[in-house]
Amino acid sequence: MFKFMKRTIAFLVVSTLAFGLVGCGNVANGRRIIRISHGQSETHPDHLGLLAFEEYVESRLGDKYDVQIFPNELLGPSVKAIELTQTGAIDFVVTSTGNLETFDNIYQIYSMPYLFDSVESYHKVMDNKELTDSIFKSTEAAGFEAVAWFEAGSRNFYAKSPIKTPEDLVGKKIRVIENPANVRMMELFGAAAAPMSFGEVYTAIQQGVIDGAENNELALTNNKHGEVAKHYVYNQHQMVPDLLIGNVKFLNSLSKEERAVFDEAAKKATEVERSKWDEQVKKAISQSKTMGVNFIETDVQAFKEKVLPLHKELLSKNPKLKPIYEKIQEINNQCKEVK
Ligand code: GCU
Secondary structure (H helix, E strand, O other), rough: OHHHHHHHHHOOOOOOOHHOOOHOEEEEEEEEEEEEEOOOOOOOOOHHHHHHHHHHHHHHHHOEEEEEEEEOOOOHHHHHHHHHHHHHOOOEEEHHHHHHOOOOOOHHHHHOOOOOOHHHHHHHOHHHHHHHHHHHHHHHHHEEEEEEEEEOEEEEEEEHHHHHHHHHHHOOOEEEEEOOHHHHHHHHHHEEEEEEEEHHHHHHHHHHHOOEEOOOOHHOOOOOHHHHOEEEEEEEEEEOEEEEEEEEHHHOOHHHHHHHHHHHHHHHHHHHHHHHHHHHHHHHHHHHOOOOOEOOOOOOOHHHHHHHHHHHHHHHHOOOHHHHHHHHHHHHHHHHHHH
């Protein structure tokens, strides 16, 4: 029923946007409607960050802009929502960098397994404006750019049966975000990749179409995957951020003063989102345990060895990654030295 309602709403909104009603559909009571899409529930840190964005923009420019947030993939799965943002049918979407590789392959950098040596190094890289700007602006010609990053934790495997060592992955069918780097990573792990959109994962596990998936702990509770997959292993193969991306034409249409408000709102969104992250992960772990999820500690090195060759492979196929990769290694090393 919920799925049907979701599809109907998505169809109505998207068809309204697509059939040339964009002009009047974008303005209500004299205010320009700003539509933001994301795939998480309304309690997820991404949504809370976006509420801060809305609050900041509307408290300063509320007579001109009405920010509307559409959670739960209401406007469609990530890739569809990116396309809507690209054409300007909607204005912003929060998406994983994993979905952006098809728009510019510079985003492949984040799919490299075990790219960051520590959470500290990951955060340092993401807060390095010089470094991220070169990535975030790469899709300008494609019609969108990233204006903020959101924490999305570490990605780990979870499945119907326990995965304790990399050998336990052999022959398993595991859902990944839809991109070639992920497919190759699963191949190196000895598993079969099942690329599909996030919203399809629950049913696919439940119906046995796949054996499991990989994500941060919040997927177990916010997306209820813990109901159908009871074994979560801390192998930590990726730290993949979410990004808030916006339509370039819309961003460029703003006056300098307005743009400054939107930029500050994006910063606030990141601050709020990140401030909620750790506490929500803790909550998700304890909730998952009451759902019967078993958390497994493992030898991370054993998993790492299987997929490290992917670094070289991606670097040689996609030379654009090299300068960023080297800078990240520098930051990895700096973080080690401080310890
Ligand atoms: C995380 C991430 C989402 C992403 C999802 C996925 O939940 O925050 O942006 O879509 O993983 O695996 O697709």
